[in-house]
Amino acid sequence: MIETRGLTKDFAGRKETVHAVRGIDLHVERGETVAVLGPNGAGKTTTMRMLTTLTAPTAGTARVAGYDVVRAPAQVRQRLGYVGQGNGAGHGQRALDELAMQGLTFGMSRRTARVRAQELMAGLDLAGKERAKVSELSGGQRRRLDVAMGLMHAPELLVLDEPSTGLDPHNRANLWEHIAALRDEHDITLPLTTHYLDEADTMAKRVVIVDHGRVIADDAPEVLKSRHAGDRLTVTTASAEQTARLAARLESWEATSEVRLAGATLTADIAAGSTRVSELVRTADADGIPITDLQMRRPTLDDVFLNLTGRSLREAAAPTDLTDPTEESAA
Numbered sequence: 595m596i597e598t599r600g601l602t603k604d605f606a607g608r609k610e611t612v613h614a615v616r617g618i619d620l621h622v623e624r625g626e627t628v629a630v631l632g633p634n635g636a637g638k639t640t641t642m643r644m645l646t647t648l649t650a651p652t653a654g655t656a657r658v659a660g661y662d663v664v665r666a667p668a669q670v671r672q673r674l675g676y677v678g679q680g681n682g683a684g685h686g687q688r689a690l691d692e693l694a695m696q697g698l699t700f701g702m703s704r705r706t707a708r709v710r711a712q713e714l715m716a717g718l719d720l721a722g723k724e725r726a727k728v729s730e731l732s733g734g735q736r737r738r739l740d741v742a743m744g745l746m747h748a749p750e751l752l753v754l755d756e757p758s759t760g761l762d763p764h765n766r767a768n769l770w771e772h773i774a775a776l777r778d779e780h781d782i783t784l785p786l787t788t789h790y791l792d793e794a795d796t797m798a799k800r801v802v803i804v805d806h807g808r809v810i811a812d813d814a815p816e817v818l819k820s821r822h823a824g825d826r827l828t829v830t831t832a833s834a835e836q837t838a839r840l841a842a843r844l845e846s847w848e849a850t851s852e853v854r855l856a857g858a859t860l861t862a863d864i865a866a867g868s869t870r871v872s873e874l875v876r877t878a879d880a881d882g883i884p885i886t887d888l889q890m891r892r893p894t895l896d897d898v899f900l901n902l903t904g905r906s907l908r909e910a911a912a913p914t915d916l917t918d919p920t921e922e923s924a925a
């Protein structure tokens with residue numbers, strides 16, 4: 595459904611060129627939900643904007659639903675919906691009219707557009723809000739209306755760029771629940787970006803981690819976590835001396851890495867940690883070391899990024915004020 599080869603985007607400024615995307619190869623199957631993760635400025639939005647034909651690539655190719663984004667942008671747009679950052683719907687319009695108008699721009703008849711708009715509003719928990727002005731909707735309702743806008747022309751593919759940013763946890767969960775239901779019902783391919791790692795973890799079958807415009811990892815979240823980050827074990831004993839002895843034992847275990855000591859507490863990354871807890875307790879017992887506290891934390895996608903790059907995903911990149919001469923306004 596999505597196939598990119600060496601997809602590249604440079605933004606040329608007066609003083610310097612920003613290499614926003616540096617040769618991304620991406621393959622997304624029909625019906626797949628793929629989350630693109632990366633720190634601020636990694637090139638996620640730029641990649642999505644190239645896929646949605648809003649920004650022209652500097653080099654490389656991208657095919658979406660079988661069409662080249664540069665050679666056949668109209669065919670691509672017909673087949674995809676895009677929910678960008680920020681709200682897409684016009685504030686003064688009534689919700690249903692806004693959706694119906696979107697349908698008309700895609701060539702639907704007035705009647706079909708209204709029926710489709712009503713169906714989508716019901717599916718996104720917006721029934722009863724048809725005559726409400728967009729400005730009167732809550733943040734969560736407005737976001738769901740944006741998703742409805744993206745789905746009006748029944749696209750095969752819905753591109754979501756940070757759709758849940760700014761929503762509270764309840765509204766985030768609610769938004770994803772509706773998106774997942776629509777995806778499953780209509781077999782929609784769902785490439786998305788999010789800053790919420792838990793969302794990527796639960797929503798996506800695959801996670802693509804992007805850093806400095808390049809893909810540095812691409813796999814199922816569980817595979818990434820088990821390959822690139824162990825369980826985090828924290829053990830406390832009665833004294834620093836005893837903890838140091840236990841740490842020495844742990845260091846000799848093949849599955850253990852990054853053993854760190856802080857007083858009477860040690861932390862260690864340990865592969866398949868939950869299967870090793872009883873062995874650890876037995877070892878401590880045999881050495882006469884009483885454990886006073888033991889905790890095991892499952893790794894997160896942030897641990898994966900940290901282990902791959904030495905930085906946290908939350909680190910921000912410096913903003914630039916360069917402009918893109920090929921930029922078009924959103925559809």
Ligand SMILES: Nc1ncnc2c1ncn2[C@@H]1O[C@H](COP(=O)(O)OP(=O)(O)OP(=O)(O)O)[C@@H](O)[C@H]1O
Pocket residue numbers: 605612613614632633634635636637638639640641911912913914915916917918921
């Ligand atoms: N229109 C533009 N003109 C100039 N530079 C740009 C433009 N759009 C993006 N950039 C730069 O390209 C790089 C990648 O930006 P992009 O928005 O794709 O990152 P991102 O991963 O989506 O970040 P965020 O998570 O903050 O949305 C950044 O250095 C950004 O400043």
